[in-house]
Amino acid sequence: MKRLILCLLLLTACKPEATVPLPVAMTADSTGYFCQMNVLEHPGPKAQIHLASYPGLPLFFSQVSDAVAYLRMPEQADAVTATYVSDMGAAASWANPGASNWIAADKAVFVVGSSAKGGMDAAELVPFSDRTKAQAFADANGGQVFTFTEIPETIIAGSPTPESSDFAARLHALPAAPGD
Numbered sequence: 001m002k003r004l005i006l007c008l009l010l011l012t013a014c015k016p017e018a019t020v021p022l023p024v025a026m027t028a029d030s031t032g033y034f035c036q037m038n039v040l041e042h043p044g045p046k047a048q049i050h051l052a053s054y055p056g057l058p059l060f061f062s063q064v065s066d067a068v069a070y071l072r073m074p075e076q077a078d079a080v081t082a083t084y085v086s087d088m089g090a091a092a093s094w095a096n097p098g099a100s101n102w103i104a105a106d107k108a109v110f111v112v113g114s115s116a117k118g119g120m121d122a123a124e125l126v127p128f129s130d131r132t133k134a135q136a137f138a139d140a141n142g143g144q145v146f147t148f149t150e151i152p153e154t155i156i157a158g159s160p161t162p163e164s165s166d167f168a169a170r171l172h173a174l175p176a177a178p179g180d
Contacts, residue, residue: 021050023084023102024058032062033070035120042119043095045086045127047105052079062119064110064127069156088126089133103129105148110134112151114143125151 026046030039039046039060047067048058061067064085070076071083084102091097094116111126111134118124126143128134134145146152 021055021058021082023048023082023100024056025100026060027099030060032066032119033059034066035062037062039119040099043097044116044118044124045088045091045097046119047083047085048102049080050082052081054078055081058082058084063122064125065118065123065156066120067105068125068151072153072156085127087129088137089128089130103127109145109147110151111138111141111143112146112155114138114141116141116143123155125155 026040028038028040031037032039032042033049039062042062045064047061047064049061049067049070050058059067059070061070067083067085071080083105085105085108086097087101087103087108088094088097090101105127108127108129109131111128114124114126114137116124116126126134126137126141128137131145137143138145
């Protein structure tokens with residue numbers, strides 16, 4: 001969480017001469033960073049992250065939750081210059097989220113914990129530019145509305161937590177030493 005807040009602070013503390021890159025429209029050549037599949041072929045919201053080392057060449061994500069997981073990875077060391085997410089309030093439909101209806105992630109609100117499945121058929125964070133539309137989506141599909149910085153760490157990429165009984169059971173089932 002601290003890393004994410006630091007990234008957001010760095011974005012807002014940019015020098016006046018530095019420009020925040022604009023979002024890039026998805027095309028048939030846009031592939032997901034983790035899955036390497038065409039992002040336009042998947043339903044649900046998408047994300048793009050711009051890095052200082054690769055100006056004009058954003059990393060695309062088939063799911064918003066994947067992008068948030070990427071931003072929170074301790075291994076991610078490049079300077080993030082911008083993060084954009086699909087505005088699902090402006091999307092034609094869940095199947096067609098749009099190629100260019102982007103909103104800065106720090107300006108969006110997200111429905112967390114809904115029944116909606118993202119591009120990789122996993123739980124998804126559903127971004128909106130309008131809190132009223134986000135709340136209407138949550139009312140219809142379950143979930144709660146959060147800002148970008150409020151997204152709970154425990155739901156990102158379905159990561160197990162030590163409190164998870166399944167995780168704890170699997171951990172205790174491991175042998176104490178190799179060969180046990």
